[in-house]
Amino acid sequence: xxxxxxxxxxxxxxxxxxxxxxxxxxxxxxxxxxxxxxxxxxxxxxxxxxxxxxxxxxxxxxxxxxxxxxxxxxxxxxxxxxxxxxxxxxxxxxxxxxxxxxxxxxxxxxxxxxxxxxxxxxxxxxxxxxxxxxxxxxxxxxxxxxxxxxxxxxxxxxxxxxxxxxxxxxxxxxxxxxxxxxxxxxxxxxxxxxxxxxxxxxxxxxxxxxxxxxxxxxxxxxxxxxxxxxxxxxxxxxxxxxxxxxxxxxxxxxxxxxxxxxxxxxxxxxxxxxxxxxxxxxxxxxxxxxxxxxxxxxxxxxxxxxxxxxxxxxxxxxxxxxxxxxxxxxxxxxxxxxxxxxxxxxxxxxxxxxxxxxxxxxxxxxxxxxxxxxxxxxxxxxxxxxxxxxxxxxxxxxxxxxxxxxxxxxxxxxxxxxxxxxxxxxxxxxxxxxxxxxxxxxxxxxxxxxxxxxxxxxxxxxxxxxxxxxxxxxxxxxxxxxxxxxxxxxxxxxxxxxxxxxxxxxxxxxxxxxxxxxxxxxxxxxxxxxxxxxxxxxxxxxxxxxxxxxxxxxxxxxxxxxxxxxxxxxxxxxxxxxxxxxxxxxxxxxxxxxxxxxxxxxxxxxxx
Amino acid sequence: xxxxxxxxxxxxxxxxxxxxxxxxxxxxxxxxxxxxxxxxxxxxxxxxxxxxxxxxxxxxxxxxxxxxxxxxxxxxxxxxxxxxxxxxxxxxxxxxxxxxxxxxxxxxxxxxxxxxxxxxxxxxxxxxxxxxxxxxxxx
Numbered sequence: 001x002x003x004x005x006x007x008x009x010x011x012x013x014x015x016x017x018x019x020x021x022x023x024x025x026x027x028x029x030x031x032x033x034x035x036x037x038x039x040x041x042x043x044x045x046x047x048x049x050x051x052x053x054x055x056x057x058x059x060x061x062x063x064x065x066x067x068x069x070x071x072x073x074x075x076x077x078x079x080x081x082x083x084x085x086x087x088x089x090x091x092x093x094x095x096x097x098x099x100x101x102x103x104x105x106x107x108x109x110x111x112x113x114x115x116x117x118x119x120x121x122x123x124x125x126x127x128x129x130x131x132x133x134x135x136x137x138x139x140x141x142x143x144x145x146x147x148x149x150x151x152x153x154x155x156x157x158x159x160x161x162x163x164x165x166x167x168x169x170x171x172x173x174x175x176x177x178x179x180x181x182x183x184x185x186x187x188x189x190x191x192x193x194x195x196x197x198x199x200x201x202x203x204x205x206x207x208x209x210x211x212x213x214x215x216x217x218x219x220x221x222x223x224x225x226x227x228x229x230x231x232x233x234x235x236x237x238x239x240x241x242x243x244x245x246x247x248x249x250x251x252x253x254x255x256x257x258x259x260x261x262x263x264x265x266x267x268x269x270x271x272x273x274x275x276x277x278x279x280x281x282x283x284x285x286x287x288x289x290x291x292x293x294x295x296x297x298x299x300x301x302x303x304x305x306x307x308x309x310x311x312x313x314x315x316x317x318x319x320x321x322x323x324x325x326x327x328x329x330x331x332x333x334x335x336x337x338x339x340x341x342x343x344x345x346x347x348x349x350x351x352x353x354x355x356x357x358x359x360x361x362x363x364x365x366x367x368x369x370x371x372x373x374x375x376x377x378x379x380x381x382x383x384x385x386x387x388x389x390x391x392x393x394x395x396x397x398x399x400x401x402x403x404x405x406x407x408x409x410x411x412x413x414x415x416x417x418x419x420x421x422x423x424x425x426x427x428x429x430x431x432x433x434x435x436x437x438x439x440x441x442x443x444x445x446x447x448x449x450x451x452x453x454x455x456x457x458x459x460x461x462x463x464x465x466x467x468x469x470x471x472x473x474x475x476x477x478x479x480x481x482x483x484x485x486x487x488x489x490x491x492x493x494x495x496x497x498x499x500x501x502x503x504x505x506x507x508x509x510x511x512x513x514x515x516x517x518x519x520x521x522x523x524x525x526x527x528x529x530x531x532x533x534x535x536x537x538x539x540x541x542x543x544x545x546x547x548x549x550x551x552x553x554x555x556x557x558x559x560x561x562x563x564x565x566x567x568x569x570x571x572x573x574x575x576x577x578x579x580x581x582x583x584x585x586x587x588x589x590x591x592x593x594x595x596x597x598x599x600x601x602x603x604x605x606x607x608x
Numbered sequence: 609x610x611x612x613x614x615x616x617x618x619x620x621x622x623x624x625x626x627x628x629x630x631x632x633x634x635x636x637x638x639x640x641x642x643x644x645x646x647x648x649x650x651x652x653x654x655x656x657x658x659x660x661x662x663x664x665x666x667x668x669x670x671x672x673x674x675x676x677x678x679x680x681x682x683x684x685x686x687x688x689x690x691x692x693x694x695x696x697x698x699x700x701x702x703x704x705x706x707x708x709x710x711x712x713x714x715x716x717x718x719x720x721x722x723x724x725x726x727x728x729x730x731x732x733x734x735x736x737x738x739x740x741x742x743x744x745x746x747x
Contacts, residue, residue, distance in 0.1 A: 120671075443666045444718050449711075450668050455742075567675050 022134040022178050022203065028082050033540035035081040038130045038175045039417065040496075040537075043330035044265040046419035047497045048538045052545035054500030057596055058514045059524045064546055064595040065104055071095065072587045073562045074533050074554020076415070077130025077175055078494070079591065080138075081539035082152070087138055088591060091554065092119060092126035094142050098155060101541045108155030114144045118166045121448065123191040123572065124556040125563065127173050127533075129263075129415070134178030134203050141176045141185050149183075149206060159206030163187060163199050168447045170194050172261070178203060179266040179273060179303055186260025190278040190323065191572070193451035196258035198275060198299070200306060210306035214258025214277045214294050215244050221294065222306045229310045231362045234381045239311060247291035247316075255445050256288070257281040258295040262325025262415055265343070270358055272300045272309060274343055276324035283321055283409075284440040284453035285394035291316035296324040298345060298353070300360060310360025315349050316384060319394040320374060320438065321409035321454075321572075322349035327417045328357075329427065335363055335477050344476040346418055346429055348411025349385065351378055354476045366479030368472065369412045369431060371461050374405055393440050393454070401439040401455075408436035408458040409572065410490075410556050417535060418474075419495035419503065421517055426482055427474045428503045428517065430491035432557075433461045434468050434577060456573025468577070471495075471505055471520060485520035489581065492557050493549065494535025506532025506549050508557060509584040512592065530588025531558055531581065548593040553585055561587060645728040650739035652746045657732060660725030661743040663718045672710065676740035677733050682710060689734035697727050 028036040032049040040046040053061065069075065071090040080087040085107060088097045093114050098107035119126055122143060132139040137149040137158055145164035148157055163185060164170030169192025176185040183201040187194060196214040201207065213220040221244055229236040230243075244253060259278040266273050277299065280292035296315040301308050315322045326346055333342035333354055343357040350372030354364035365378035374392070375385035389395045391405045410432055418429040436458045443453035460468045469487035474480070493506035502514050502523065508531040514524040531553030538547045554562035557578050559571035568576025646654040653661070664670075672682030679685070692700070701723055704712035713719040719726070732738030 441665060442662065442718075444716055446667075446711075446716065450671070452668075453666070570675070 022180050024136065025134040025178055028133070034083065035078070035537045035539045036133055038077055038080070038132065038177070038535070039263060039265065039327065042179065042266040042268060044263060044327045044417065045329060045331065045422070046417060046495060046535070047422050049499045050538055050540055050545045051498060051500035052540070053498065053502060053547060053596060055502055055516060055523060058500070058502050060597055061514070061524055061526075061547070061594045062597055063526070064593045066593065067099070067104060067591045069095075069550070069552065069589040069591060071589045072552065073589075074125040074127040074558055075550035075552030075589060076127040076173075076533050076535070076555060078535040078537040078550065079548065080131055080133055081537070081541075082133060084541065085152075087131050087133070087152075089128055089131050089140065090589070091128055091552070092122075092143050094128050094140060096131065096138065096140055096150065096155070098138075098152070110140070110150055110155045112142055112146070112148070114142060115166070118144045118171055121166055121169045121189070121192055122171050122173070123450075125554040125559050127555055129173060129175040132176045132178045132183065134183070137203070139176045139178060139183055141172045141174060143171050143173070145170055145172050145187070147176060147183065147185055147201065147206070161201055161206045161208065168192070168194065169449070174261045175263075177264040177266070180268070182209060182303055184264050184273055186262070186275070188259055188261040190257040190259040190281070191450055191452050192448065193255035193257075193281050193445045194259055195254055195256060196260050196277055198260045198301070198306070200303070212299070212301060212306045212308070214260070214297070215248065215253040215256035217245060218242065221308070222301065223308045223311070228308045229360055231312055231360060231383045236310065236359055236361060244293045247293040249289050252281070252288050255281050255451065256292060256295065258297070260325065262323075263327035263417060265328045265330050266303065267330055267341070267357060270341070271303050272357070273303050274298065274300050274328035274330070274357065276326060276328065276345065278323035278325050279321050280318055282443055282451055282453045284398060284443060285317060285319045286398050286440065287442065287453065289317070292318065296322060298324065298328065298355065300357065312353075312355060312360055312362065312383060314347050314351070314353065314385075317394065319392055320349070320405060322347065322411055324348070326413060326415060329418060329420050330357060331420055331425070331476065333363065333477050334425065342476070344427060346413045348407070348414065349375070350407050350412040351375075351385070352474060352476070352479060354479070364476065364479040368429065368474055368481060369407065369433060369470065371406050371433070371464060372412060393438050398440050398442055401437050403437045404435055404462065405438055406435040406461055407432060408434040408577070409438070409456055410434065410458070410574065414492070414556060416492050416533070417494040419497040421497045423499070424517065425475075425477070426517070427476055428495045428497060428505070429472050429474050430493060430495055430505055431470045431472055432468065432490040433464065433470050433486075434458050434490060435461050436573060452572070455569050457568055458573045458577030471515070473517070473520065483520050485515065489578070490557050492533040492555055496536035496538060496547070498538060504536040504547060506534065506536060508532070508553065508578075508581055510551060510553070512536065512549050512594070526594070528592050529590060531585045533558065544595055546593050546595045548591060550591055552589040553581070553587060645732045645738070646746065647732055647738050648746055650737070651742065652744050653729070653732070653738065654746060656725040657728045657738075658725070658743055658745055659722045660727065660729035663722040663726045664729060666718050667713065667716060677730065685730050686734045689730050694727055698723060701726070
């Protein structure tokens, strides 16, 4: 039951002085009254030590204040809170507002002018997963691939950098992340034949430090064929020369995907950045024989050089669009009586992986929804899934419709992040419970045009509770579901766990819910104006704790509503699957902040 | 294919193209002389037209023209194909209409190979003879 607060102290002691550093970020993040990072902390645990709101009094929580974002469509991510200022961001056009917590007046606004031609090349709604803070700057990754650093006090642009080209289908939806003196960002466009990469910039100046491509020659991958390791037959072995090129036919690695639009975590002691890569380009597997490395891969890279220490591919030769970009939650595992520096990752493919984050060894790989059927299990020696040919579109070939594959392409979990409970070592995971039909077909690549090649329909998992989601508690040491709470729709929001023994998440109908970490029992709920796909966050101001979340449906699940699509196979299949959402919600764009009623004072009641 | 169905298909095509006396008896897989497309049960078509539909699907034309060719930001092809000649269709798809936002498709191997089948497919849609949605081979 290790406390994780030592992260920041280790960094303060060991970091060298550079032109800029994230020392102020680390100081702010160490105060539970702030929410200084999108993921809560470097480890992506989304855990708050605040406990003024607790299991006994959360039932009395009420709206403290609200604010419109002025924008519609999917609201992902969350605001940041540092001291007396909240930093709010919006979906496209990605406005940024600095708000005084004292009276919710605006300190400054940044309203970028972006070419709207970017919108048609964003596959899955015009979302933005949020801001980052470091060295007195607010970082915004715009949809048009402009990364911009704003003065946190004035909103003035200090530097900007361009990391892609929307004309060839490259855009951004990810949140940039500040780790020490570096800004890490990625790229989107896996449905446009984009070649994925992770990019590092100098926090002080915006100069590019390194680019780590997901596919192609070793020098582009930033791997050392002799030193970069991967799980091979039960142990770690070097990836060898041309580890990516060998797994592609001809030049296809150039349109080979491996995009990096998810979350990033960082271990300051090991100095490693952790992230996953997306689908290998076309959804028609027959057009790209081979394992398609390094798509669908977990990478551990040195923050300073970008060199990969290890890599682990979860879904070789993908046939289902199971992007590997979901968050890597860092924690200390307790397996076989040993304490192991680990990470846990809830992949789109329905398997939850626990790995040694230092060495890259595979420790656990188990289904976190028992209805997952495309693979019977993960072979623990090779790390490869054992594919059931009945659910393999590559086996039946193009123009054949494969039915009842579980999970659907949007996975047992998409980008919506889980949360780690420091008290009991469990994770609370927002999941999807959806299956699909999948028919691949021949496509041609044209730069800037969609490069997909599959028709999908999606629907709730058959012969189950009839709903499209579950909110679960997961044991990352044993690879087991501890409890599971069914939901009508996929749980598309990020979870938050607090030391007050409350777990929060939002639903696609628009409910913000508080549940017990013991059994998922509902303690409180409130219906916000629109579906929730944002991440719940918490902070303290003026001695009072608040919990907040954006309300504004969209994202892949909500794409029908967000983009006005009506054909069931549109939205890469999501429009049909989620058409019932229209019975419960519609578009919106607001921020809701909740707190205990004024009269309750500070909570000194003993937790039950 | 039963002779009754052959007769029905013949009548349908005959109504459409008055000058064509298409008498299909047993040869069901090759288009009869002069037939632009062959269709059975609304969604089973000859190989050339099928490849035309596959080209429509591969190039994601529905993004502008709608998944039922009904028009979105681009015009309804159900309407356009009533009057657009095959030659004009060829010119349009190869060069695009840059001022209206349609890119050229002369760089696409599939379009170069199958543009005639694509014309046949769209004409069949415009004629109301081919159903929207997924198409299948005739046998």
